[in-house]
Amino acid sequence: MPFLWHPFVVHFPVGLWLTSFLFDLLYAGTSERFYATASRYLIGLGLLAALVSVVSGFLDYRPLVAQGIGQAFIDQHQLHSRLAYGSTVLYAGMFFLRWRGWAMAKGTYLAMAALAAGLIAVTGYLGGEIRRVM
Numbered sequence: 001m002p003f004l005w006h007p008f009v010v011h012f013p014v015g016l017w018l019t020s021f022l023f024d025l026l027y028a029g030t031s032e033r034f035y036a037t038a039s040r041y042l043i044g045l046g047l048l049a050a051l052v053s054v055v056s057g058f059l060d061y062r063p064l065v066a067q068g069i070g071q072a073f074i075d076q077h078q079l080h081s082r083l084a085y086g087s088t089v090l091y092a093g094m095f096f097l098r099w100r101g102w103a104m105a106k107g108t109y110l111a112m113a114a115l116a117a118g119l120i121a122v123t124g125y126l127g128g129e130i131r132r133v134m
Contacts, residue, residue, distance in 0.1 A: 002063045005056040007127075013053055014124040016046035017091055021117035028110050036098070039113075043095045050088045057081070076130055083123040090116040 020042035027035035094112060 004060045004064075006053065006060040009049065009056050010053045010124075010127055012049035013046040013088075014120055016042045016049060017087070017120045018117055020046065020091075021113050024110060024113040028106050040095065040098045043091050043098075047088070047092060047095060050084075050091075053084075073130070076126075080123060080126045080130060083119060083126065087116055087119040087123055090119065 020039040023035045023039035023042065026032070027039065090112065094109070094116065097109075
């Protein structure tokens with residue numbers, strides 16, 4: 001079996017984005033700009049890591065198909081990848097809003113951050129389940 005990069009690198013966007021949510025909570029509780037800035041950087045780094053994850057997923061897919069991976073694996077991964085793309089879109093939107101400096105009520109932003117964190121947490125769990133049964 002060839003070495004697969006995708007399972008190795010997908011942990012980075014998950015970890016960075018979940019940590020950004022922690023900083024969002026700290027910012028909501030304290031209003032210290034440091035926490036908002038740290039969260040923005042973590043989201044940006046997570047977006048870069050997500051790009052690496054997507055590219056590595058496509059590169060790893062070819063050797064798996066050549067080895068005859070099953071249709072059930074492909075079907076399960078399609079659901080998983082849709083969730084991952086959805087969370088990436090949410091985090092990209094949050095990053096863009098912060099980068100442009102658009103004001104948003106803390107409650108609204110925190111709700112958006114909680115939704116994105118929940119989505120990436122479920123995505124990470126499902127990804128771990130896929131890897132476990134491989």
